[in-house]
Amino acid sequence: MNRDSFKVDGGSFRDRGGFVFKYKNDIYRQINHSAKDDFDFLISSGLCRYLQENKMLVEHEEIELGGGGYKTIKPKKIDFISYPYEWSFSQIKDAALLTLEIQQIALEHGMSLKDASAYNIQFQAGRPIFIDTLSFEKIKENSPWVAYRQFCQHFLAPLLLISGVDIRLSSLMSSYIDGIPLDMASSILPFSKKIKPSVFIHIYLHAKSQKAFSQKKISSQRKFSLTSQKAILDSLKTLILKTQLKKDKTEWGEYYTFTNYKEESFKEKKDLVSSFIDQTSPKRVLDLGANDGTFSRLSSEKGIFTVSSDIDLVAVEKNYLNLKEKKEKNILPLFLDLFNPNPSIGWGNEERKSFLERANFDLIISLALIHHLSITNHLPFSKIADLFSRKSRFLIIEFVPIGDSNADKLVQNRGDDLSWYNEDNFIKEFSKHYTVVKKAKINNTKRTLYLMKSNE
Structure with missing residues (x-):
């Protein structure tokens, strides 16, 4: 070679x-x-x-x-490479706890992690797994854990900001590829959170010491025992275990509680989607706007690997907690803003690939989504059809017309002409990229479910 x-x-x-x-x-x-x-x-x-x-x-x-x-x-191959800024709170938390556990076990074997990057963790078969075999080095006697700062920036700071300030602050991780700076985290955290002893030590004092010693040579004579290292790991673990996400309710986090479907219509929709999945025999599925993953599980429970994505972090969190409770292995909940998907970042924009560059699937499922993309975000059908057709061979898509109560809510505050938003125009534009394999009206609704196959 x-x-x-x-x-x-x-x-x-x-x-x-x-x-x-x-x-x-x-x-x-x-x-x-x-x-x-x-x-x-x-x-x-x-x-x-x-x-x-x-x-x-x-x-x-x-x-x-x-x-x-x-x-x-x-x-061993990972089904889908994901990044920390695409994870829910509990995914970040579980990744952090795994990193600490590995470091504790490594110390017992005479080794230590030389880096503690969140990018060293992936989610496979429903659980976090460490993927960097070269992150281990022999213990250097009387030396501190060299990855301590990196761990705090990649895991501790994000978890404290998400749980203590705003769940949306997880997006900071895409702006800071080597973790959220500790002085920034310290400045954002409320005083009541910052003065808690463990937070004060690992964030505030840590940030102060970074600044104080950034231009100074640290004496190699300073001793740092193995016992001290273990104490720091125990302290970090205790602090992380205590972090809890606020029980915020969001529009999408409770979506299926307030759906405009009758129970029999909802069941019919699930049966139709399940049968459409069977007709495509996919190996990899991407569910867009998946909410808590109810429909994603129609494919994952058939043994098909499914990325279950949503723009609502509370919904993604709920999805992941359901996965953990049921010990599911074929579903990966991820945060995705489809209107503004994560770009490539890092040196030369090549270190971490964009979501779309990683997104190659056999089937895309897009249910109760197109009215949000087209009415709320002003996306023409042609743009949606073009993107979807480049990312998968098959598409299951639900058309939600004006006249549906959920679509009407989006139209209320729009003053522009929406005459183009109709099913005939939808079919016209999507037919440039797809062939309709099957369509079915969902009883007691105004909605239509389509199974399409890419023309390419």
Whole structure:
């Protein structure tokens, strides 16, 4: 294998111990000679086996590709790469707790995490899993945890801001790729939250010490025992376990409680969607505007991997908590503002890919969504059809006409001409990209459900 035959991942240039690359549609990680001792100790210490057996660290196999370096490993494939700013509060919390647990276990095996980036965590089979095999190094005696600051910026600060100020502050993580600056978090947190002892230490004093020592050389004579490290980990864990999301009610978080469907119509819609899914035989499904994932589970419960996305963080949180309670494995709840999807970020806009760049599915489900996109956000049918057709082969879409009570609510405060928003025009524009395979009126409603196949 020569260098020109594989592509290095855009977010894999910071670690001199190795890099992730794609070769013939598979993902690999090269272990450089500089990481030989740490990698070998990860294996010989039993830490790698323990973490993998307990589903904390992604499994891998060693592969001979002849591409140079010390070794090449092939990690088990992750169904969908997601990022912290797409997660709900409890997803971030579970990712944080996993990182701390791994660090505690690593210390018992004579190793430590050299970085604690939230991007080292993915969600697979309904639970968080650590994916960076090269993040482990041998313990440096009497040294502090080098990833402490990064952990606080990537996990602790976001959790405190989301739970203590506003759930929407999770979006800050997309602006600060190396975590929310601690001085910023300290300035945003209310005084009543900031003066709590553990918050005061890990956020306020931590931020002050960062500023104080940023231009000073720290003495290497300072000792930091293993016991002290464990105490910090215990303190962080206790603080994170105490963080709780406010019980905010939102329009979408309670959507199915106040739906304008009669019970029999709602059941009919579920039966129709389920039958349409069966006709497409998808392997990967994207449900847009999924709310709490009720309809996403029509595919996930068939064993089909399903990304269940919504713009409402309370709905995404509810979806994830349902997943945990039922121990579901084929559904991934994510935050997605479809009108403004997450862009590519980082160096050269290549470190973290945009949502649309990652979104390649066999089937898109779009229920009770088009009136929000077209009426509220002024999107023409042509734009919606074009995007959907580029991201999946099949589409299940519900047309909600003016005259439906939910659509009428959106029209009330609009003074412009909406005569173009009708089912004939909808079919005309979507037919430029799709062929209608099947359509069905939902009884006792004005809505129509369509199954479409891309023309490409």
